[in-house]
Amino acid sequence: EDITVISMVRRKALRSFLAHYTSDFDLCLSIMEEVDRFTMASETASFNAYLHIQKEKISGINHALENRYSELLLTQEQLQESETLNKQSQALTHIGNWMWHITEGNITWSDEMYRIYGLEPQSESITFERFISFIHPRDRDKRMSEIEESLKTHVAKDYMLRIINPDGTEKILKGKGDVVLDQNNNPEKLVGTCQDITIEYNLNRELTEKVKQFEKLSASLAVKNDELNQINKELESFNYVASHDLQEPLRKIQTFISRINDKSKPELLSSGTLDYFNKILISSQRMQLLIEDLLTFSHTTSHQTAFSITNLNEVVNEVKNILAAGIEEKYAVIECPVLPNILAVPFQMQQLLVNLISNSIKYARADVAPHIVISCKLLKGKALSTFPAIASKQYIELKLSDNGIGFDEEHKDKIFGLFQRLHNKDKYSGTGIGLAICKKIVNNHKGFINAEGHPGKGSTFTVYIPMEKEKKSLKDVSVN
Numbered sequence: 001e002d003i004t005v006i007s008m009v010r011r012k013a014l015r016s017f018l019a020h021y022t023s024d025f026d027l028c029l030s031i032m033e034e035v036d037r038f039t040m041a042s043e044t045a046s047f048n049a050y051l052h053i054q055k056e057k058i059s060g061i062n063h064a065l066e067n068r069y070s071e072l073l074l075t076q077e078q079l080q081e082s083e084t085l086n087k088q089s090q091a092l093t094h095i096g097n098w099m100w101h102i103t104e105g106n107i108t109w110s111d112e113m114y115r116i117y118g119l120e121p122q123s124e125s126i127t128f129e130r131f132i133s134f135i136h137p138r139d140r141d142k143r144m145s146e147i148e149e150s151l152k153t154h155v156a157k158d159y160m161l162r163i164i165n166p167d168g169t170e171k172i173l174k175g176k177g178d179v180v181l182d183q184n185n186n187p188e189k190l191v192g193t194c195q196d197i198t199i200e201y202n203l204n205r206e207l208t209e210k211v212k213q214f215e216k217l218s219a220s221l222a223v224k225n226d227e228l229n230q231i232n233k234e235l236e237s238f239n240y241v242a243s244h245d246l247q248e249p250l251r252k253i254q255t256f257i258s259r260i261n262d263k264s265k266p267e268l269l270s271s272g273t274l275d276y277f278n279k280i281l282i283s284s285q286r287m288q289l290l291i292e293d294l295l296t297f298s299h300t301t302s303h304q305t306a307f308s309i310t311n312l313n314e315v316v317n318e319v320k321n322i323l324a325a326g327i328e329e330k331y332a333v334i335e336c337p338v339l340p341n342i343l344a345v346p347f348q349m350q351q352l353l354v355n356l357i358s359n360s361i362k363y364a365r366a367d368v369a370p371h372i373v374i375s376c377k378l379l380k381g382k383a384l385s386t387f388p389a390i391a392s393k394q395y396i397e398l399k400l401s402d403n404g405i406g407f408d409e410e411h412k413d414k415i416f417g418l419f420q421r422l423h424n425k426d427k428y429s430g431t432g433i434g435l436a437i438c439k440k441i442v443n444n445h446k447g448f449i450n451a452e453g454h455p456g457k458g459s460t461f462t463v464y465i466p467m468e469k470e471k472k473s474l475k476d477v478s479v480n
Contacts, residue, residue, distance in 0.1 A: 003046045011039050025214065029207060036200070044176065047095070047193050051178055055191075100128065100190040102151075107131055116173065116196045118165030136162035136170070151187050154179045172201040253284045307468075310346045312339035312398075316374070319353045326361045332370040339376050342396055343468040348441045355434040356461050360402035365456070368403065375399045384464060387448040394467040395447070401460040407453035415451060438463075 014035050018028060096113030100106075105128050111121035117134055124130075135143055139161045150156040156177030163171050177192030257277050316336050320327065327334070334357065357372060364370040377397050381389035389395060407415065416439040435451075438461075442449040447465040 003042075007039055007042055007046075011035060029211060032207075036204075043195075047176060051176075051191065051193065055178075055180075095193055095195045097193055098191070100131075102187055102189060113194060116171070116194065117163065118167055118169060134163045134165070136164055138162070147190070150177065150179055150190065154181065154187065156190060156192065171196055171198045173197065250284045254281060257281045257284075306345055307343050308346060309341050310344040310349055311341050312349065312376075315346065315349050315353060318350055319357055322350075322354055323358055323361065326358065330361050330364055330370050332361050332364075332372065334372045334374070336374040337376060339374075339398075340396065342465060344445055344465065345441075348444060352438050352441045352463070355438050356400050359434060359461075360400065360404055360459070363402075363404040363459070365403070365405055371403045373401045375401075378467070379464070381466075384448065386450075387464065389448070389464070390466070395464045396467055398463045398465065399460060400462075401458060403458040406455045406458050407451075408455055409453060412451045412453065416449070 015032070018031055021031075022028060096116050097110040098113055099108040101108070107126040107128060107130075109117075109126055114121045114123065132140060132144070143159065143161050146157065146159055156179050158174070158176050160172070160174045163173060165171065173194050174197050175192050175194035177190055179187050180189035180191060182188040257280055260277060313336075316334075316339065320334065326332070360372045361370050375397075376399070379395050379397050380391070381393045381395060382391040384395065416435050439449055442463055442465070445465050447463060449464075450462045451459065452462075453459040
């Protein structure tokens with residue numbers, strides 16, 4: 001009983017532990033297969049020992065009854081207890097015992113054997129023909145050949161077969177047997193054990209199918225990866241062309257138009273012609289800005305992993321210097337508390353804040369000086385219910401609020417897409433790429449970004465960046 005219970009507990013414990021040990025699918029399969037092999041080997045050894053012990057008990061009982069009944073060691077009560085434990089063990093492991101009396105032609109089954117075959121315990125006498133009728137038609141000839149071979153060689157091999165219960169249920173069984181010889185060395189009985197492995201068999205078949213599907217998926221992914229690598233190479237070529245070949249004609253157009261405007265005699269050019277040249281100049285500048293923004297977006301990739309301890313106060317000061325002209329022109333006010341150090345890509349954090357702050361300055365209300373408020377605090381991941389955050393991890397919340405023209409809430413997701421513009425391009429400059437760059441930067445840092453707007457009242461952009469505590473050079477991280 002202890003061996004059976006321990007086998008079950010060990011198997012359940014190992015499987016329960018497996019989810020905490022690894023999420024690697026292949027490793028899971030490997031460990032589960034090893035646990036199954038170990039359990040099968042352990043159970044097989046136990047059952048063989050059990051059969052051997054039972055044979056010795058039977059032999060000892062017969063010998064004692066014939067010669068010295070007074071020395072019989074097993075009392076009737078002990079036999080009943082042993083039988084009770086045996087039945088409990090069989091029910092727990094779905095293992096039954098059987099014995100075929102060859103000369104009489106009848107078969108003795110334990111209670112669990114009846115249950116395995118879908119019958120009430122001891123509800124009917126089992127003959128050899130009745131046993132054969134349960135076997136799946138496709139497995140009958142094979143099982144008959146195995147039995148005949150056992151009788152010839154006096155060696156019973158392990159077997160596996162399918163049966164069909166009276167209710168039509170199909171089961172998979174595995175078993176072990178042994179040949180009992182009479183005094184003339186002829187087969188007298190076949191004894192053995194049988195276990196219902198239907199659930200384990202089907203699970204193993206499903207796992208095998210999953211492995212095949214996974215292998216096909218892996219092969220497909222390998223092909224896709226090669227295609228992606230090729231696309232990346234082509235994109236690198238495009239970046240080079242965009243950086244040099246595409247911008248060179250634009251620079252020449254801008255240079256020549258500037259020379260025409262500067263050196264030509266005004267009386268030689270009509271006002272309409274000058275207006276056309278100015279439109280050409282504005283369009284070429286807009287195209288150059290678009291190319292530069294596209295290059296910035298393509299370079300803002302997740303493989304840039306030059307993370308380091310980044311002082312956000314220094315980043316904000318650098319951003320103010322970069323945007324000094326616009327801040328001065330619009331009389332913008334930027335309120336910012338003391339910010340913490342975080343683990344990040346410094347240049348990308350600079351790009352993030354440049355785009356968000358310049359956005360607030362650009363979309364200011366007419367005759368109202370931009371007022372930008374930056375706030376910062378630490379949050380637990382479980383507080384970010386609207387994002388797929390890790391509950392146990394800490395996140396820094398960086399919030400930028402302004403008093404600009406705002407936007408309608410129905411566009412809050414749209415604004416982070418490439419080339420998405422909510423306002424007239426002639427009234428507000430830009431390419432519609434800035435906020436897409438912000439989202440990509442935040443994704444590179446495994447964070448989240450959100451936008452809230454109210455038309456005529458302003459906008460609020462909130463960024464959540466995880467605090468990578470495992471890089472514990474961040475002992476000094478704090479929010480003041």
